[in-house]
Amino acid sequence: MRVPMDTAPPPRPGLRERKKRRTRDALLRAAVELFVSQGYEHTTVDEIAAAVDVSQRTFFRYFAGKEEAALALEELTVAHFVEAVRARPPHEAPMEALRQAVLSGWHSINEVVESVVPVELYLRMYRVIESTPVLLAAHLRRAAESEETISRVIAEREGLDVDADPRPRLAVAVFSGVMRVTERQWLLEEEFSLAGIHALTSRYLDQVGPALLGNWRTARRTSGSEA
Structure with a gap:
């Protein structure tokens, strides 16, 4: 056939x-x-x-x-993530599509990395980037460029003009901020493992809604009134 x-x-x-x-x-x-x-x-x-x-x-x-070589694995994983966002079902809301692209695509991204270097080596390279000013600056610059790319993917998914509607860039900025906080926190953790960063990423992404929309003082007021 x-x-x-x-x-x-x-x-x-x-x-x-x-x-x-x-x-x-x-x-x-x-x-x-x-x-x-x-x-x-x-x-x-x-x-x-x-x-x-x-x-x-x-x-x-x-x-x-050297800089390009040092950030090549990051570029590889970002490119894979962008494609994962494009492949998410159209019915998913933007933040859910971003969340699922990173969590559901975790193993496939790891396979991409493993095809070049052991994942543990890739994870340790994060610490090198964070502790080397010239690499950290380049990493943040590339992150800004990646945010713009992902914003345009989200806008295309939603049928929006990214330059007229701020929501795609706002959503991606929030998501990227969570990922950045996760990276920094994970680097301080004793459990320097793939499972550790996956669990931390999932937990932090789950906090986006409550952190943005919730009343943080509710629990404190309730406990205070019971005293």
Whole structure:
């Protein structure tokens, strides 16, 4: 039976493309391992290239510099998240679509990371980014760019003009703020694990509604009146 054009599987990458992908992944893995073990500022491009037994020139074919290599895994996961948001059912409200995209897509995002580096190494890279001013600044700049991309995806889902209606950007700003708080809190936790950040993310996202709309003093007034 003939497969319809719109459902045919994508063509398999050729040998040349697969080789280039393996080289890039090897350079990325070596870079992250060195950043985590000896620090971003103490790692040179020459060391990264030498770890993969390629030239510095080869490194620059795949990355503009150390910063791009340091943030490449983050870029990979953000791209996967954006696609997960696009794939959410159209009946879901915007905040629910964002929530489900990150929580329901957790394992698939992990698979994407695992195809390049162990997840534990990826998690430790978070601490390197947070403790390195130049990387943290670049991370926050890219986060702002990602927010704009996701805002436009949400606006498209809802049939809105993102430049005329502020709600997509507001929703994404709230969601991104929660994720940022979660990241910072998780970095302080003793349980440095994937399960730990998943549980913390779920708990914090569940607090968005009560935090924005609830009366925080209700419980205190009630307990005070019973005293």
